[in-house]
Amino acid sequence: MKSKNEFVDTVIATLRKALSSENSKLTPLHAPHFSGNEWNYLKECLDTGWVSSVGPFVDRFEKELASFTGAKYAVAVVNGTAALHISLLLSGVLPGDEVLMPSLTFVATANAITYCQAVPHFVDSTENTLGINVDKLNDYLLEIAYIKDGNCYNRFTGRRIAALVPMHTFGHPADLEGILLICEKFSLTLVEDAAESLGSLYKGQHTGTFGKAGAISFNGNKIMTTGGGGAIITNDESLAKQAKHLTTTAKVPHSWHFIHDRTGFNYRMPNINAALGCAQLEQLPFFIERKRRLAHLYSEMFQQVSGIRFFRESTGSRSNYWLNTLILDTDYASELESLLKQTNEEGIMTRPVWRLLHELPMYVDCPSMDLSGSRDLERRILNIPSGVELI
Ligand SMILES: *Cc1c(COP(=O)(O)O)cnc(C)c1O
Numbered sequence: 001m002k003s004k005n006e007f008v009d010t011v012i013a014t015l016r017k018a019l020s021s022e023n024s025k026l027t028p029l030h031a032p033h034f035s036g037n038e039w040n041y042l043k044e045c046l047d048t049g050w051v052s053s054v055g056p057f058v059d060r061f062e063k064e065l066a067s068f069t070g071a072k073y074a075v076a077v078v079n080g081t082a083a084l085h086i087s088l089l090l091s092g093v094l095p096g097d098e099v100l101m102p103s104l105t106f107v108a109t110a111n112a113i114t115y116c117q118a119v120p121h122f123v124d125s126t127e128n129t130l131g132i133n134v135d136k137l138n139d140y141l142l143e144i145a146y147i148k149d150g151n152c153y154n155r156f157t158g159r160r161i162a163a164l165v166p167m168h169t170f171g172h173p174a175d176l177e178g179i180l181l182i183c184e185k186f187s188l189t190l191v192e193d194a195a196e197s198l199g200s201l202y203k204g205q206h207t208g209t210f211g212k213a214g215a216i217s218f219n220g221n222k223i224m225t226t227g228g229g230g231a232i233i234t235n236d237e238s239l240a241k242q243a244k245h246l247t248t249t250a251k252v253p254h255s256w257h258f259i260h261d262r263t264g265f266n267y268r269m270p271n272i273n274a275a276l277g278c279a280q281l282e283q284l285p286f287f288i289e290r291k292r293r294l295a296h297l298y299s300e301m302f303q304q305v306s307g308i309r310f311f312r313e314s315t316g317s318r319s320n321y322w323l324n325t326l327i328l329d330t331d332y333a334s335e336l337e338s339l340l341k342q343t344n345e346e347g348i349m350t351r352p353v354w355r356l357l358h359e360l361p362m363y364v365d366c367p368s369m370d371l372s373g374s375r376d377l378e379r380r381i382l383n384i385p386s387g388v389e390l391i
Pocket residue numbers: 079080081082105106108109167193195196216217218219229230
């Protein structure tokens with residue numbers, strides 16, 4: 001075994017070489033890239049006055065997004081969290097229900113469940129996909145869940161378990177085949193948090209299209225951006241219609257009267273953001289190709305480094321490699337903090353994974369299964385610069 005200092009030095013030298021970075025330059029974790037029609041489309045918005053919640057770019061963006069993902073429908077909204085919130089509401093998540101989701105995800109997944117007055121129920125993740133550990137979840141549900149009248153219940157809390165929300169971590173598809181089997185076996189509705197996985201395929205099918213609905217984010221740090229934005233993708237026509245209605249203050253169409261038939265949300269994506277989205281979507285295949293090339297380069301370079309491995313997509317998956325990830329061997333997990341410190345000090349931006357959600361103050365009392373896999377990953381994940389301009 002190499003000494004710990006030697007290990008840290010080798011990792012940093014390899015990163016420097018992959019990025020051909022000079023000491024003076026800051027290499028961000030991720031940066032948006034605007035080299036297409038962004039200016040033209042934004043100018044069109046300003047010239048025509050269509051800047052707000054209706055306009056031709058919103059319709060066009062929704063159509064093009066549906067076509068890109070292969071979903072029948074896409075509904076553009078203000079951000080990915082809102083997309084998740086509405087997806088869950090329209091998938092039948094009710095106040096007092098529990099919703100299964102990984103502890104290893106961004107806080108928005110749990111927040112959206114909470115907005116439905118439902119309770120996040122945390123499940124474990126696996127190093128194979130960085131997503132839900134399906135075998136472990138199956139065993140857990142056999143132990144804690146029972147089915148009555150076509151619904152799944154938690155025998156310890158008495159609450160209904162309404163849905164399962166996998167998240168495709170850093171763009172890598174979770175084990176969707178296993179997840180679908182669990183949903184079927186335990187009568188759970190599948191809603192995918194595909195916020196990070198636009199352009200990622202599982203067995204040739206776009207992530208976010210496997211269940212009732214999927215949520216995508218176009219925040220500034222994601223693979224493509226609309227400034228802020230999100231979308232619900234679905235193959236369910238009725239859900240898509242309701243999503244559009246609910247996200248536009250539930251306004252009943254009328255030429256002049258203001259009639260709203262339920263408490264809706266002002267979640268509609270403005271035209272100006274959709275204009276940016278149309279321009280970015282045109283470049284998305286190019287972004288993905290660049291990201292996959294960068295991932296390949298990292299992968300080759302880190303093959304020579306012991307004590308750490310570059311995370312690769314699993315067989316059958318095609319990842320967008322939104323964020324590139326190194327995973328430290330257990331023996332070197334103690335060096336994560338010094339790697340973070342030294343890389344950031346010299347301008348190579350790196351980040352650990354999120355603090356596990358079941359440890360956050362508002363979620364500590366939520367039910368959870370054994371999360372040893374997630375806790376182990378939390379100590380060993382290092383995200384490294386992933387922008388499309390790096391290669
Ligand atoms: C970014 C993200 C979201 C939320 O998207 P916003 O557009 O920031 O609201 C939800 N879940 C995951 C996993 C994300 O990475």
